Amino acid sequence: MKPILIVGAGFAGAVHARTLAEAGFRVHVIDQRPHIAGNAYDYVDDNGIRVHAYGPHLFHTKMPRVIEWVQKFGAFVPYTHKVRALLPSGVPVPLPINLDTVNAVFGTDYQTAEQVHAHLKSIALPIVEPANAAEHLYANIGLQLTDLFFRPYTKKMWGLDLEDMSAAVVKRIPLRTDRKDTYFADDDVQMMPRDGYTKLFQTIFAHENIRVSLTTRFEKSMLTDYAFCFNAMPIDEYFDFKLGELPYRSLKFHHRTEAGIPEQSWSITNFTDTGPITRETAWHLLPHHIAQNTGRHTLTREEPCDYRDNHMERYYPVKTADGRYNKLYDQYKALAADEQNIAFIGRCGTYQYLDMDQVINQSLTHVEAWLKQRA
Ligand code: UDP
DSSP states (O other): OOOOOEEEHHHHHHHHHHHHHHHHEEEEEEOSSSSSSSSEEEOTTSBBBBTTTTTTOOEEOOHHHHHHHHHTTOOOOEEEOOOEEOOOOEEEEEESSSSSHHHHHHHHOOOOOHHHHHHHHSSSSOOSOOOOOHHHHHHHHHHHHHHIIIIHHHHHHHHSOGBBBBBHHHHHSSOOSSSOOTTTTTTSEEEEEOOOOHHHHHHOSTOOOOOOOOSOOOGGGGGGGGGGEESSSSSHHHHTTTTTTOOOOEEEEEEEEEEEEEEOOOOOOOOOSSOOOOOOEEEGGGGTTTTTOOOOOOOEEEEEEEEGTTTTOOOEEOOOOHHHHHHHHHHHHHHTTTTSSEOHHHHHHOOOOOHHHHHHHHHEEEEEEEEHOOO
């Protein structure tokens, strides 16, 4: 039997490749980039600090089978992610908004979740069926907190107003009325690969049935050499954009070096101002991210932009309130259903804003169903 082609060496491609290889299929993984691990790719920089090339990837999940799957390929260490938002006064406050955030913004001295809950209820707007991100936030936290923590950040992040964005985007950030100050407090497990994501992917691909070719672009003419293709490329690009473009937001990174290895209880600072930068990561505060102690550390600021302004680097599918791009994606999906021996996978293949654990979970489900169908 001909081998199977996997386009994309990120999590979607890696889960498909490994599962198929273990089931006895020969697999060829290609990626147009010069490295594996997709947007999770990390490396150690000149300061001896591990940096994630495409922005911080924090692993968090509720799904036992995802934990079980990733832990087969490397050791993970517990990590509790904390974020602080910088108020215009320069004061850092917990994000997601919690009891201490409310006290800092309103000058109150609440001690209990009930008091915070009552305060938020008193400032929330009576919107019954929120139709967009702005209305969702107004209905939960009122005008002032929305316009402080979400309006400028969302504008710089997406280039769109909160009114134009789907509520699903801001629902990623929970609302807390207690003192918990961790970013993913609702997930059972938060952990990071001890030796980095790139090493994890090396182990996933280390199987006698898997061959990986980097700096290799997908061409339709390749398909005749393979029995099937799992394709994580952008679905609109596969179809030569014939129905129009599916847009993405991208990020430009600004790295800087500072002396010392300072202690701090949070690793990411979000900016509430209207400048171009959304957040800054202090990499050395992530676990095992000091690969070599040089007495220096690296800080990275993120400046969002349209993907066309960043070499077509696709990061975030754009989820608008009217769902216009999801409708366009559905049209591409209908075209894809008529293609023989090809399935689109992952963030760009299915045009979804997915966390790593969701990509792994969806990919496991997808490839297991494919194998079952062929059994
Ligand atoms: N967001 C915001 N202010 C913040 C953090 C997040 O307005 O300080 C909004 C913004 O629209 C963002 C979304 O919430 O795109 C989701 O944030 P998250 O931190 O989950 O984004 P990611 O880590 O995926 O970039």
